[in-house]
Amino acid sequence: GDSVTQMEGPVTLSEEAFLTINCTYTATGYPSLFWYVQYPGEGLQLLLKATKADDKGSNKGFEATYRKETTSFHLEKGSVQVSDSAVYFCALTTYGNKLVFGAGTILRVKS
Amino acid sequence: SAVISQKPSRDICQRGTSLTIQCQVDSQVTMMFWYRQQPGQSLTLIATANQGSEATYESGFVIDKFPISRPNLTFSTLTVSNMSPEDSSIYLCSVSLRVGEAFFGQGTRLTVV
Numbered sequence: 220g221d222s223v224t225q226m227e228g229p230v231t232l233s234e235e236a237f238l239t240i241n242c243t244y245t246a247t248g249y250p251s252l253f254w255y256v257q258y259p260g261e262g263l264q265l266l267l268k269a270t271k272a273d274d275k276g277s278n279k280g281f282e283a284t285y286r287k288e289t290t291s292f293h294l295e296k297g298s299v300q301v302s303d304s305a306v307y308f309c310a311l312t313t314y315g316n317k318l319v320f321g322a323g324t325i326l327r328v329k330s
Numbered sequence: 331s332a333v334i335s336q337k338p339s340r341d342i343c344q345r346g347t348s349l350t351i352q353c354q355v356d357s358q359v360t361m362m363f364w365y366r367q368q369p370g371q372s373l374t375l376i377a378t379a380n381q382g383s384e385a386t387y388e389s390g391f392v393i394d395k396f397p398i399s400r401p402n403l404t405f406s407t408l409t410v411s412n413m414s415p416e417d418s419s420i421y422l423c424s425v426s427l428r429v430g431e432a433f434f435g436q437g438t439r440l441t442v443v
Contacts, residue, residue, distance in 0.1 A: 253431075255432075261436065262334075262434040262435055262436040262437060263422070263432075264433075264434070265431055265432065268431065270429075308372065308373070312429060317375060317378070318363075318373075318375070318424075319375075320373045320374075322371065323371075323372050
């Protein structure tokens with residue numbers, strides 16, 4: 220079945236450091252790809268998405284590019300802030316609205 | 331967007347009892363989804379709840395253990411039946427207004443003792 224693999228955390232960075240969280244997927248169809256974020260004490264919320272190959276999703280300084288050839292959707296940010304500390308989930312859907320999530324990566328940013 | 335309210339936000343329950351979790355959405359939606367997030371793990375889809383029909387359960391989840399109601403287009407309940415400590419998780423309600431763009435409630439943190 221479809222699956223998503225994320226790099227294990229926690230990832231600990233200093234403020235203004237560069238962030239990469241790796242995400243790769245396997246899917247039988249042609250998936251849409253997503254990053255969701257869960258801030259402490261809050262529910263999950265959509266961070267960004269890409270629906271076809273070479274699309275770049277972006278939001279709040281975060282970016283991810285849909286790479287069909289490497290089946291990847293790595294999340295990047297050039298300069299993280301303490302407020303970016305959260306759990307990040309990579310996800311995909313190939314059948315309508317049913318989402319398959321990765322295990323989540325905890326990001327901790329120190330001032 | 332959609333605003334989702336879940337109740338209760340947390341509960342501690344005795345094993346062998348049942349808990350019903352309520353999910354209210356501020357707009358009418360066709361499909362609602364129930365997920366489980368076990369400690370330190372990712373979200374796993376339990377079932378999809380459509381108004382006016384039986385819920386569709388994912389592999390490993392059965393109606394007797396997780397009965398779901400969907401009486402109208404803005405409301406759903408999930409019951410965790412005959413609970414054991416292994417059912418301790420966060421249970422999340424979700425809706426999608428567009429493909430993959432899911433909105434989540436804040437979840438119900440369940441502890442079974």
